[in-house]
Amino acid sequence: MRHLKSVLALTLITCLCASMAFAVEGNSRKGKFLYRKHCRTCHGVNASDLSPSSKVQADWKKLYANMGTIPCQKDWGAISDADKKDIFSYLHEFAKDSPTPASCQ
Numbered sequence: 001m002r003h004l005k006s007v008l009a010l011t012l013i014t015c016l017c018a019s020m021a022f023a024v025e026g027n028s029r030k031g032k033f034l035y036r037k038h039c040r041t042c043h044g045v046n047a048s049d050l051s052p053s054s055k056v057q058a059d060w061k062k063l064y065a066n067m068g069t070i071p072c073q074k075d076w077g078a079i080s081d082a083d084k085k086d087i088f089s090y091l092h093e094f095a096k097d098s099p100t101p102a103s104c105q
């Protein structure tokens with residue numbers, strides 16, 4: 001019984017940590033650079049002034065999961081999946097409701 005309890009506790013802790021660690025699990029520092037290079041060419045120029053703090057984390061997560069719904073996706077050029085992950089990690093990490101919202105673009 002004690003063994004079962006500790007297994008349960010361990011499972012719970014693992015789940016909690018996993019959910020806290022969820023970002024989009026890329027490299028957000030690289031994502032910031034990539035966002036400036038691939039997205040700010042339009043956003044803030046001739047498209048909406050989009051920045052991480054334009055949305056809440058749940059919205060970025062949803063967009064990352066449904067990337068096909070983003071209207072400009074065809075204009076992104078050849079961005080690798082890894083780079084997209086980095087970009088969305090950056091957007092997610094500095095979202096409006098994150099502990100560190102982006103204060104400037």
Ligand code: HEC
Pocket residue numbers: 035038039040041042043046047048049050063070071072073075076079087
């Ligand atoms: C060629 C110009 C262009 C580029 C490059 C571009 N976008 Fe867009 N994007 C647009 C336009 C135009 C719209 C639709 C109208 C608007 O939001 O201004 C849009 C819309 C969006 C939207 C939906 C707007 C919303 O508020 O939900 C998201 C999200 C988005 N873009 C993300 C990105 C990301 C991420 C990148 C870089 C990987 C990127 N865009 C690169 C032009 C561009």
